[in-house]
Amino acid sequence: MSLDTSKIADTNRGTPATAKKPNKAGAVAGWADDRLSLGTLTKAFARKVFPDHWSFMLGEIALWSFVVLLLTGVFLTFWFVPSMSESTYQGSYTQLRGVQMSDAYASTLHISFDVRGGLLVRQMHHWAAMLFIAAMFVHMMRTFVTGAFRKPRELNWIVGSLLLLLGILEGFAGYSLPDDLLSGTGMRIADGLIKATPVVGTYMSFFLFGGEFPGDVIIPRLYILHVLLIPGLLLALIGAHMLLLVFHKHTQWPGPGRTEKNVVGYPMLPVYAAKAGGFFFMVFGVTALMGALLSINPIWKYGPYDPSKVTAGSQPDWYMGIAEGLLRIMPNWETHIWGITISWNVMIPGQILPFVLFGMIIGWPFLEAWVTGDKREHHLLQRPRNAPTRTAFLAAMVTVYGLLWAAGGNDILATHFHWSLNSITYFMRAAVFILPAIVFYITRRWCIGLQRADNDRLLHGYETGIIMRSPEGAYSERHLPISEERAYTLTARQRDEVHELHPAVDENGVAAPGSRSDQIRARLSQAMFGDNVQKPTAQELEEARHHAEHTHELEAGLAHPASGHEFDDHNLRDAEDVPLRSH
């Protein structure tokens, strides 16, 4: 089905429309459309409306840095040799000439020093990888803190979490490929983590490395994971993520004209195609700038991997930093039983805790859904302050993450701030438990305080900053009502309902079914929502309106909210038109 738009009038002038000569592009499009029905396919997508907000573009950073990764990665595969066969280096980096090294390392040196633009592309690839995972984290935090994971988007939350996990795995595999001293040290830690599995750890390590570490198969194996398997999975999941996004429609902030049933924004074509396309070039530009100006992973300084060598400042890339931190602060616990050593000191921080922490974040939406029992669809976002417990939980998790990050870099902290390495370890051991609790409490109270401030704004108006002196000599700050739009936006949220506990036994003394989980649910509900400040009722708002009657009279003739200077002689003194505040 094709529609010949050339014959449709595009002016409202009196002269009749005349058919324009179809141009070449139109002819090609028409030819393709007749055979593939692209028109119907693209029409729905081209008219898809997306709302405008900066925080909705964070996921795009991840998407575009993934595209940069694909482009630069293909370039690197042309020269990279994923082999652990040894040869003597005779390339142009003289410091290593004559040194025995693996082909993987030698080819990375070749890319860095002998391939035109190779070092730039290698550095862009690495920076883009750091940004890819960082952007996923930021996007995930935005989704979490605004409640965008609620029904119907739970599945997309899971898909996103898988993307994050796979992204980290992909990054680690890529970090290990050049076979330099740092990546080999990283593989040694991975080997240690695997070996810490009780009973079967050694077998698993031998299967993975094809014998005793480091063996000679791990780099070809990681290479296939890095360039084929994981990117394939990532692409498929990104596709699913985007399809679900289009299918569910994008969430939006509440406001006048925005409901659970519509999306207010601009269509994909031409506005968002231009915006998103432009954003790709910005992301490409930033990675190119970083790749060109900032040195990353200078493998020529690390030298080829050799299990007998190590360097100070051996750290993983940032996204593995918390695993490193957990390992560094873990007390040295081991159990010897029936001739088997159980390395709690490696197993707990390496195999259990990272997944527990990740699981807590991934599981929260489902916990929240169970506690609220909310089965409604949500397309309007929540402001972080209107879900104080959730926001505080995220803040606490970010604190744990940050502390473990810092613990992973404890040697850098020690040298740069002149602290004792041991003191940092002791501090962190306690801080990872104490500080998140403090941060949780403060954030929660902060959110509730902001909710109160919102209610004050609704009921008493905003603070004008104008101090009035009454005839009696008392000073007071003049408050003025906020605009209708603002009031609508502030009140466009649902009231939280605290789950009431049903009696555990009915009047006949028979225990109600499921009362145990019901008790837990009621207790959690009270803890999560009991202290929240609810928006004022219609009656309260009406009373407040009566209260501010006088101001309303003053405002009656104005096209905008009163500035407050209606009450003083400011306008008399300053005849200049002072721009009004848009409260």
Add this chain to the structure above:
Amino acid sequence: MRLLNRPLGRLSRHRRRPLAGLLVVLLGLLLTGGLYAVFSPAQASQDNSAAQIKQGRELFLAGCSFCHGQNGQGVKTLDGNQLGPPLIGVGAAAVDFQVGTGRMPAVQPGPQIPRKEVSYTPDEIAALAAFVASLGPGPAIPSPEDYSLAGLSDSELQQAVARGGQIFLSNCSACHNFEGSGGAMPKGGYAPRIRGVPAKYIYEAMLTGPQAMDNFSNGNLSPAEKRDVIAYLQSLQDNPDFGGFGLGGIGPVSEGMFAWLFGIGSLVGVATWIAAHTARTSKTKAEM
């Protein structure tokens, strides 16, 4: 033949005398001692003039003896800790390193004595070194031939750099970091940054093992190998930063910081900028 045989014959006539064994032992000792004196590592005996040692002793009594004892025998605190270690046998090289880099005299005891302004003139340092060297035999201050790279041809220098790099990554980078940026040690100690340190002090540090550092004696790392390490460090210094700004040369921690602060920071800024400019005709910011 008779002429040649005669003295030997006369000597051999006495070989069973009671004192002959003793004489041979004495001769052997004399020979060994003499050879040792000729071929042993040069002691700080060149400038060992008595006046210099005397000047050194006076300086030592004023500036060092509080912790190291009046005869350099070391001082223990009441609870058994070592205030200053004994200096007998540390040699002139140790003094030249510690005083020449300003580490000594220390301001206060602590986990590690930091590098600071040098307190003594070169003459005074030489006098102190001469005095400490007179306390007992120890490594002398290396001469410039030991660590200088001047005499090497281009290919020799390149081989020295390649060898030195491997020695450095095997023995030094574990504490001093892969490009000599330094690293942390337990309980407030640290392996200092060694980029830009004069070759003499790097050589002396390897030779004497100051503070927590291991001692790489000449039997352990030959003088040529020490020079190779210096050549490698020098080559790192001379190379441009191939990848751009080096971010402090401390590995992935600073890279992660830049990814977040610069990368994500600027891209979130760009997102805000793009979202703030809607498809309206006016350039005013969209009203939320």
